[in-house]
Amino acid sequence: MAGHPANTLTERDPTMQGNEETSGPRAGDAKARFVGLMIRRRRTVVVATLLLVATSIVGAMRLRLNADFVTYLSAENPVVRAYHYVGEVFGGNETGVVLVTVPDVYRPDVLALIDTLTATYEEIEGVAYAMSLTNTLEFSGTDWGIEVGRLVRGDAIPTTSPELAALRRRVNANPRLAGSLVSTDGTVAAIQLRFATGATDHQGATLATVQQVVGATEDLTSVPGRWSSVTVQFGGMPFLMHQIALQIAENMALLVPLMVAFLVLVLYIGLRHWAGVVYPLVVVLVSSTLVLGVMGTLGLPVDLLSGLVPIVLIVLGSADGIHYMKRYYEHRLQGGSSAVAAAATYRDIWVPLVLTTLTTMIAFGSLGISNVTIIRQFGLLTAFGLFSALVVTLTLLPAMAAFGLGAPRAGKTGRHSNLMASVARLVQRAPRTVLTTGLAATAVAGLGTALIVKSVDWTLCLKRGSSAHRAELLLRDKLGGSLPIQLLVQGDLLDPATLLTMRTLERRLNALPSVSKSQSLAGLMAEMSGALNGRYAVPQTREGVANLWFLVEDEGAIEQLVAWGEPHEGLVQARVTDWETHSIRDAVEGIDEWLNARTPAVVVDLRKLSGIAASAILDEKAAHLVAELQAEFAGHRVAAPTSLNVAAETFTEWQVDSVARSEIRYAVRQYLTSAEAEASVTPGAAERLAQTFADAASVLGVDSTRTDVGTRRSMPGVDQHDQAALALSLAHITNEVVGSRRVAGAMATLAAVQALRQDSVLRRDVRGVFWEAHAPLMVLSDSDAERWGVRGSDAARAVPISVSRSGLASVLDRMETELLPTQIQSLLVTLVVVVVLLSLMFRSPLAGVLMVTPLAAAIVMNFGTMGYLSLGLDSFTAMVATIAIGLGVDYAIHFTHRLRRELARVGARTQGALTNTLQSSGVAILVNALSVGVGFLVLLAATCQHIRRFGGLTSLAMLVAGGFTLLLLPSLYVHLKPRFLEPRGIR
Numbered sequence: 001m002a003g004h005p006a007n008t009l010t011e012r013d014p015t016m017q018g019n020e021e022t023s024g025p026r027a028g029d030a031k032a033r034f035v036g037l038m039i040r041r042r043r044t045v046v047v048a049t050l051l052l053v054a055t056s057i058v059g060a061m062r063l064r065l066n067a068d069f070v071t072y073l074s075a076e077n078p079v080v081r082a083y084h085y086v087g088e089v090f091g092g093n094e095t096g097v098v099l100v101t102v103p104d105v106y107r108p109d110v111l112a113l114i115d116t117l118t119a120t121y122e123e124i125e126g127v128a129y130a131m132s133l134t135n136t137l138e139f140s141g142t143d144w145g146i147e148v149g150r151l152v153r154g155d156a157i158p159t160t161s162p163e164l165a166a167l168r169r170r171v172n173a174n175p176r177l178a179g180s181l182v183s184t185d186g187t188v189a190a191i192q193l194r195f196a197t198g199a200t201d202h203q204g205a206t207l208a209t210v211q212q213v214v215g216a217t218e219d220l221t222s223v224p225g226r227w228s229s230v231t232v233q234f235g236g237m238p239f240l241m242h243q244i245a246l247q248i249a250e251n252m253a254l255l256v257p258l259m260v261a262f263l264v265l266v267l268y269i270g271l272r273h274w275a276g277v278v279y280p281l282v283v284v285l286v287s288s289t290l291v292l293g294v295m296g297t298l299g300l301p302v303d304l305l306s307g308l309v310p311i312v313l314i315v316l317g318s319a320d321g322i323h324y325m326k327r328y329y330e331h332r333l334q335g336g337s338s339a340v341a342a343a344a345t346y347r348d349i350w351v352p353l354v355l356t357t358l359t360t361m362i363a364f365g366s367l368g369i370s371n372v373t374i375i376r377q378f379g380l381l382t383a384f385g386l387f388s389a390l391v392v393t394l395t396l397l398p399a400m401a402a403f404g405l406g407a408p409r410a411g412k413t414g415r416h417s418n419l420m421a422s423v424a425r426l427v428q429r430a431p432r433t434v435l436t437t438g439l440a441a442t443a444v445a446g447l448g449t450a451l452i453v454k455s456v457d458w459t460l461c462l463k464r465g466s467s468a469h470r471a472e473l474l475l476r477d478k479l480g481g482s483l484p485i486q487l488l489v490q491g492d493l494l495d496p497a498t499l500l501t502m503r504t505l506e507r508r509l510n511a512l513p514s515v516s517k518s519q520s521l522a523g524l525m526a527e528m529s530g531a532l533n534g535r536y537a538v539p540q541t542r543e544g545v546a547n548l549w550f551l552v553e554d555e556g557a558i559e560q561l562v563a564w565g566e567p568h569e570g571l572v573q574a575r576v577t578d579w580e581t582h583s584i585r586d587a588v589e590g591i592d593e594w595l596n597a598r599t600p601a602v603v604v605d606l607r608k609l610s611g612i613a614a615s616a617i618l619d620e621k622a623a624h625l626v627a628e629l630q631a632e633f634a635g636h637r638v639a640a641p642t643s644l645n646v647a648a649e650t651f652t653e654w655q656v657d658s659v660a661r662s663e664i665r666y667a668v669r670q671y672l673t674s675a676e677a678e679a680s681v682t683p684g685a686a687e688r689l690a691q692t693f694a695d696a697a698s699v700l701g702v703d704s705t706r707t708d709v710g711t712r713r714s715m716p717g718v719d720q721h722d723q724a725a726l727a728l729s730l731a732h733i734t735n736e737v738v739g740s741r742r743v744a745g746a747m748a749t750l751a752a753v754q755a756l757r758q759d760s761v762l763r764r765d766v767r768g769v770f771w772e773a774h775a776p777l778m779v780l781s782d783s784d785a786e787r788w789g790v791r792g793s794d795a796a797r798a799v800p801i802s803v804s805r806s807g808l809a810s811v812l813d814r815m816e817t818e819l820l821p822t823q824i825q826s827l828l829v830t831l832v833v834v835v836v837l838l839s840l841m842f843r844s845p846l847a848g849v850l851m852v853t854p855l856a857a858a859i860v861m862n863f864g865t866m867g868y869l870s871l872g873l874d875s876f877t878a879m880v881a882t883i884a885i886g887l888g889v890d891y892a893i894h895f896t897h898r899l900r901r902e903l904a905r906v907g908a909r910t911q912g913a914l915t916n917t918l919q920s921s922g923v924a925i926l927v928n929a930l931s932v933g934v935g936f937l938v939l940l941a942a943t944c945q946h947i948r949r950f951g952g953l954t955s956l957a958m959l960v961a962g963g964f965t966l967l968l969l970p971s972l973y974v975h976l977k978p979r980f981l982e983p984r985g986i987r
Contacts, residue, residue, distance in 0.1 A: 018181070018569035035346040035398050038502075039339050048395050053286055056293025063292065064204075066301030069237070069458075070811050079814040082806040086488055089563045090571065091196060092128045093807070094206060095484055096236035098191040098217065099471055102229055104190045105133070106164045111157045112188055113220070113230070120216050121193055121771070126209025128196040129556055133171070133181050133189055137557050139531035146532040148551045151177070160543060175761055176338045180517050183478035190479055194560060195238050210242040212236075235471035236482045237756035237808055243468035246460055247943040248307045259314045260285075266931040267318070276442065279400055280321025284314045286396065291381055304461065304944060305378035305876075311703060312382055315935040316360065317389035319928045320353050323894060324397055326924040338404030344396050352897040355841060356890035357390040357835050363886020366826040366833075371818040379826075381526035393702040400974055418743065418916035420926075423966055428911050431971035438968045445844045445864030452867045454820065454874075458579035458812060460945035479517040483576040483682035485587055486807035487510075490800075493521055494545050497603035497779050497799045499538040502572055505594075505803065507628060509574040510635030510670050514583035518574035518635075521561045526768060540735075540775040576809045576974050581816050581874065588813040591805055601782035601799060607700045608795035613788050617778050622652040622910035632769055636762045638755045649744035651770055656697045660741045662698055665690040665734050678726040679719075681810065693734045699742065700776045704729045743770040802819040816874070823878040830885045838889070841898070844980030850972050851892040854964035855885050862957045876950040880957055887932060888961030891925045892969055900971070900981055914970060922966055929962025 022772060038045055073080050085094035096119065102110050123129045138151040151170070158164045168186060182189050195206055195212065202594045214234065221227045234242075260281070267277040288310040327349050331341035362388065367379025408916065427434060462469040475482040478744035487505055491498045502522035509518040510898045528548045530536040534973050549567065552558055563569040604617060626648045633640040668690035670683050676878065681689065696702045750756055756763045785791035831852065837846035859881045871877060898921035900911050902913035936958065937953020973981060 011137065020235070021022070025687070031347060031350060032343070035343045038395050038398045039222065039342060039402040042402050043299045045399040049286060049392070053289050056289045058811075059293035059297040060289065060295070062296035062299075063487060064299075064918060065245045065248050066303045067241040067248065068206075069808065069815075071179070071301075072303070072372055073811060073815055074371065074373060077366075077371070079806075079810050082488070082804060083808070083811055086486060086806045087573070088584075088908075089569060091559060092194045093484070093486070094195040094236075096193040096195060096210070096213070096234065096238040096239050096484075097471075097475060097482055098193065099233045099235060099474055100189045100191070101187060101231040101474070102189075103187065103604055105186050106158075108157055108159045110189070110230070111152060112939075113227070114191065115152070116158065116220060117217065120220065121191065121213060121584060123537050124209060124212050124216065125197050126205055126212065129194045129559060130191060130559060131181070131560075132191040133177070135176065135264045137552070138170070139528045141533075142510075144655065146528060146548075146551065148151070148555070173761065174527075175517075176519060176523070179478075179480055180632055185478075186526055188474065188478045192384040193236075194240075200720055206238050207242050207245060210238050213456065214242075214461035215374055225756045233471035233474065234789050235468070235475045237313060237484075239471070240459075240462065240468060243463075243731075243924055244304065244944070245467065246465060247461075248302055248304060248718065251312070251942050251944065251947065252307050254861070255308075255311050255938060256314070258941060259935060262938055263314055263318055263931060266927065267322070273329070275401075276322075277326045278396055279325055280318045282400070283321045283389055283392045283397060283423060286392050288313045289315045289387050291385040291390045294384065300377060300381070302945070303374050303377070305374045306381055308939070308947065308950075309385060310691055311380045311384040311939070313389065315932050316382075318391040318931055319890060320357065320389060321397060322928050322931065323349055323353065323395055323921075323924045324401075326920070326927075328401055330920065334934065338401045342398040342401040345401070346394070348901075349894075349897075350394065350467075352894050353390060353393060355897075358853050359837065359889045359893070360886040361386050362833050363830045363854050363882050366830045366882060369826055369829070370822040372822070374817055375819075375823075378879075380936075404468075416567050420922045420966075423913040423922070424911070424918045424970075427967065427970045427974055431975040432970060434971040435975065438857060438964060439515050440812060443505055445861040448864030450790065450861060450866035450867065451862065451870070451874055453870070454581065454816070458581070458951075462941035462945070464945060466943070472579070480927070481575040481577040483579055483584070483809050484807045485515065485576055485591070485809035486805070487575055487591065488802075488804045489520075490802040490804075490808050491574060492799075493562060493570050494536060494542060494549060495603075495799060496540055496542060496545055496775065498775055498801055499525060499545065500775070500777070501779055503538060503568065503772060504628065504631075505572045506574075507631035507635055508594050509572065509587075509591070511631040514577050514580075514586045515574050515590075516577055518572060519561070520572040521558070521570045522572075524558075525549075528552070530764065530768070534537050535771045536764045537771035548709075557794050564772045573807070578932075579812075581872065584809050584813045585816070586807070587809060595803055595805070601801065602613055602780045602785040602791060602796050603798045603799045604778045604780060604790055605776060606776045606795075608733065608793075609790065613790050616788050617780070617790070618652065620780070620784070621773065621778050622648055624778075625651065625769070628769045628773070629766065633755075634761070636755075636759065636765070638762065641750065641753045641755075647746045647749040648689075650749050651742060651773065654742045654745055655699060656722060656738060656741075657885070660738060661694040661697060663741065664694040664734050667737050668693050671733055679722040689730065693730050697738055699738065699901050701738075702734050717872075722727065738775045738839060742774060743767060746770050746960065754817070756775035790974055795832055821875070827882045827885070830882050833883060838893070842980045844978065845980050847896070847980040850976070851896060851969070852885070852889060853972065854892060854968050855888040855961055857964050857968065858883055858888055858961035859958050860951055861960045865956060866953065871949055871953070874946065876946045880953045883954060884957035884961060887958060888965070891962055892927065894921045894925055895965055895969060896981070897921075899970075903981055914974070918966065925962060925965060929958055929965075931960035931961060932956075 002024070017618060057761050070080060070083055075081075075084075083093060098121070100114060100117070104110070105114075111134060114132050118132040118135055121127050124613045134150070134152040134157075137152050138149055140147050140149065142193045143395050150169065152158070158167050171182055173182065178184055179256055180190070181192070185565075190736065209803065217232050217234075221230060221232055224319065247857060263281060263284070265278055268274075291309055291313065293298075295302070295306065311815060323715040324345055328345040331344045332338070361383040364379045365383040368383075370374050370379070423859050448617050459469060459472045462472065472482060486508075489502055495500070499522040504525055505527065506518040506520055506950045510514045525538045525548050528551070529539055529544075532548075553567075561571055561573075576583055606614065606621075607618065626644055628639045629648065633644075669686050671677055672689060692700060747770065750766070756766065760840075780790075780796075782791070785796055790796045835845075835848035835852055837848075838851050839845045842848070842851075862880055865871075866873070866877060895917065899917040902916045906912045906916070925984070933955045936951045936955035939954075940948050942948050942951065
C-alpha cells in the first residue's frame with residue numbers, strides 16, 4: 001500500500017522479463033504452478049467459462065416453479081402420505097373458494113350469477129366439484145317423510161321480496177350454510193371448488209385449472225356496467241399457489257436486476273474503479289447461472305427460497321471478488337505488472353478465500369439436515385453456488401486480471417481510510433471501553449430474546465394488499481377461514497356408533513377456538529333427521545341410518561364427505577380460522593389430545609348390562625354427556641352455563657313415570673287405529689297392546705321379550721311377519737315418547753339460560769345432544785371396556801373405528817414442528833464445525849472462540865430485535881442465525897489473517913500492524929459488510945412478506961457482524977494479546 005513499508009512480496013522472476021504470461025511464487029510451489037497456468041491460459045479459461053455458462057443457460061430454460069406447501073416436506077413424511085391418501089380416495093383435497101361480494105346476495109340477478117358461475121366451474125375438467133348457494137342440498141319434511149332437494153334451483157330462482165326474505169331466513173337458520181356459503185350479513189357468497197387430483201404434474205394441473213377458473217370468471221363478470229357492484233375474489237390453497245407462483249417469478253424479475261444495480265453501486269463506491277465493479281460482478285453472474293443450470297438439469301423446482309439463491313449469490317459471491325480486487329490494486333500500486341499482481345494476490349489471499357468460502361458453505365450446507373425440503377434445497381444450492389463462486393474467483397479472476405485492463409490510479413483505489421485509522425486508535429487506546437459497550441448492547445438485545453414467539457402467519461407469503469391477501473382476510477372475517485383440517489374416519493359409516501363418534505369429533509373441532517364449520521356425514525344425517533322428525537341427532541338404529549343414506553348416496557355433495565363405494569371411509573372436516581402457526585398448533589394439539597385419550601373400539605348395549613359394570617358405564621355416559629354439552633356451547637362461542645351438570649343429572653336419573661306411560665298408551669292406541677298400522681286389531685286388543693308397551697317401557701327402551709309375548713297374545717290370528725313388524729313399530733313409538741319426555745325434562749332445567757332462549761340453532765343442537773345420549777349405546781375405548789369387564793361380553797361388540805388427522809393444516813403444523821429442532825441442530829453444527837476449523841487453521845482453540853465472539857453477539861442482536869419487533873420465528877427467520885455464522889466469520893478470518901501478516905512484517909509495532917490491517921482488509925470488510933448487509937435490504941422490495949423479514953434480519957445480522965468484527969475483535973486481540981497471532985501456521 002502506498003505510504004507503507006514495502007511488503008515482502010514475490011517480485012517478477014527475472015527470467016520472465018518481457019513475458020507477463022507467467023509470474024508469481026517460486027517454481028515448484030503448487031499454488032504458483034496453478035495460478036501460473038491460469039494466467040498463461042487466460043484466454044482458454046475465459047472461453048471455457050463462457051461455454052459452461054452457455055450450457056447452464058440451456059439447463060436453466062427447463063426450470064419450473066413450485067408453490068405447493070405440501071412438497072416442502074418429504075413425500076415419505078407420514079402426514080404428507082396421509083394428505084395424499086385423502087386426495088386419492090376422495091378425488092382431491094385442495095379446496096378453493098370463489099368469493100362474490102355484493103351489497104346483498106339475496107337478489108335475483110346475483111343468485112343467477114352465482115348459479116351460472118357454479119355451473120361453469122363444474123364444466124372445467126380440473127374441478128371435481130363446485131358447491132354454492134344455488135346447488136347445495138336442502139332437506140325438508142313432508143307428510144310422507146323427507147324430501148332431498150336443492151336450496152335454490154337455477155330454473156326457480158326467487159324473484160319476489162317475500163321469497164327472497166324466506167330464503168334468507170332458511171339460510172341463516174342452517175349453520176351448514178350460514179357463515180359458510182353465505183356470510184351472515186348477506187354480503188359475501190362463496191362458491192367452494194374441490195380440485196381434482198391424479199395428474200402426473202399435479203401442481204401444474206392445479207395452476208392450469210386455476211387459470212381456467214379465473215378466466216371463466218372474468219368472461220362472465222366483465223360485461224360493462226352490469227356487474228359494477230360485484231367484486232369477485234379467489235381464496236384457498238389452489239389460488240394461493242397460483243399467486244405465490246406469480247410472486248416467485250415477479251421476485252426474480254424484480255430483485256435480480258435491483259440487486260445487480262445495487263452491487264454495482266457499492267463496488268464502485270468501495271473500489272473506485274470500473275474493473276473493481278466488473279470483475280466481482282462477473283464472478284457472481286457466472287456462479288448464479290451455474291446454479292440455475294444445475295437446478296434445471298436436475299429438475300429441482302424454483303420455490304419461495306430457492307428463487308432467492310441467485311439473489312443471495314449476487315450478494316455473497318461478490319465478497320471473494322471484493323477481497324481479491326482490493327489486494328490486487330495494492331500490488332498494482334506498488335509497481336507490479338498485472339500478471340505479477342494477479343499471482344501475488346492469489347498467493348496472499350487464497351487461504352482466507354478458501355477458508356471463508358468453506359465456513360460459509362458449512363453454514364448453508366448445514367441447512368441440508370432440515371426436514372423442510374425448501375430449506376434443505378436452499379442451503380445445498382447456495383453452498384454449491386458459493387463453491388462455484390470460489391472456483392471462478394480462483395480461476396477466472398486471475399485470468400481476467402492478468403489482461404491488465406483497468407490499471408488503478410493512485411489517489412483512488414489506494415488511498416488511506418481515515419475512518420479505519422480512527423477505529424485503530426480507538427481500539428488501541430480503549431479496548432476495555434469498546435468491549436464493555438459491546439457487551440452492554442448485546443445484553444440489552446438479549447433481553448428481547450425472551451419475547452420471541454414461534455408463530456407467524458403463513459399468508460405473509462402473499463403480498464400485503466394483493467387480491468389474494470384480501471380474499472384470505474375476507475374468508476377469515478366472513479366465512480370462518482380457508483385452511484382445511486381433516487379427520488379420516490375408517491369404519492362402518494352406517495353404524496350409529498360410528499356416526500356418534502363422528503358427531504363427537506365435529507363438536508370437539510368446533511369447540512377449539514381456532515376451528516369452525518366442521519361437517520361430516522354424521523352432521524348431514526343429523527340435519528336430515530331434524531327435517532324428518534325435528535331431532536337434530538343421528539338415528540339410533542342402523543335401519544334409520546340406512547334409510548337416510550339411501551336418499552343421499554348418489555348426491556355429488558356426499559363425495560366430499562364419504563369415499564366412493566361402500567361407506568367405510570369418511571371425513572370430518574373443518575376450517576382453521578387463520579393461517580397463524582399458533583392457531584394451527586392449537587387446533588392440532590386439541591385434536592390429538594382427544595384422539596390420544598379416546599380410541600373408540602367397543603360399543604356397549606346398556607340394555608344388556610347389569611350390576612357394577614352397568615353403574616360404572618352409566619356414570620361414564622353421564623360424564624360424556626356433560627362434555628358433549630360443554631363442547632356444543634363452546635362451538636357456538638357461548639360460555640357453558642353452570643346448570644349443565646344439573647341438566648345432565650336430570651337426564652341420567654330420569655325414569656318412566658305415570659305421565660309418560662299415559663302418553664305411551666295414547667300413542668300406541670292412535671297408531672293401532674290408523675291406516676299406517678301393519679295389521680288391524682280390535683279395540684280390546686289395541687288397549688291390551690297399549691298397556692303392554694306402557695308397562696314394558698324403561699329409560700333404555702322396551703323389554704322385547706315382554707312386548708313380543710304381549711303382541712302374539714293380543715293378535716292370535718295375525719300373520720307372524722305382520723306381528724313382528726307391528727311390534728317393531730310399537731317399540732319405536734314407545735321409545736319416541738320416552739325420549740321426548742326425557743329430553744324435555746333435561747331441557748326444562750336449562751330454560752333460564754339466556755343463550756338458549758335467544759339462539760334457536762344452539763337450542764336445536766343442545767336438544768340433539770340429549771337425543772343422541774338417549775340412545776342405549778355407549779362407545780368405549782378398548783382399555784375402558786377391558787377395565788370394566790365388558791369386553792367380549794354379550795353386551796359389547798367390536799366397532800373397528802380408526803381416526804387419523806390429515807389436511808393442509810396438519811402438513812403446515814408438521815413443517816413448523818420439525819423446523820425448530822433441525823434449525824437449532826443446524827446452528828450448533830455450524831458453530832461447532834466453524835470453531836473447530838478455525839482452531840485447527842490457526843492452531844489455537846482460543847482463536848476459534850475469539851473469532852466467533854462477534855458473531856455470537858450479532859446473533860443475540862438479531863434474535864433480540866425479533867423479540868422487540870414481535871417478529872415470529874418461522875422457516876425464514878430461523879435460518880438467519882445459521883447464515884450469520886457462515887457469513888460473519890468471513891470477516892474475522894480476513895481480519896485475523898491479514899493482522900498476522902502485518903504483525904510479522906512490522907514486528908512488535910502493534911499499532912502500525914492494526915492500522916495497516918484496518919486500512920486494507922478492514923476497508924474490504926467494511927465494503928463487504930455494506931454490500932452484503934445493505935444488499936439484503938433489497939429483499940424488502942419482495943412481494944412475499946416472509947422474504948422481506950428474512951432480508952431485513954439478515955441485513956441487520958451482517959451489518960452488526962461486520963461492525964463487531966472491526967471493533968470487538970481487535971479490542972479482544974489488543975486486550976488479550978493471544979499467541980496465535982504469531983504467524984506460525986498460516987502462510
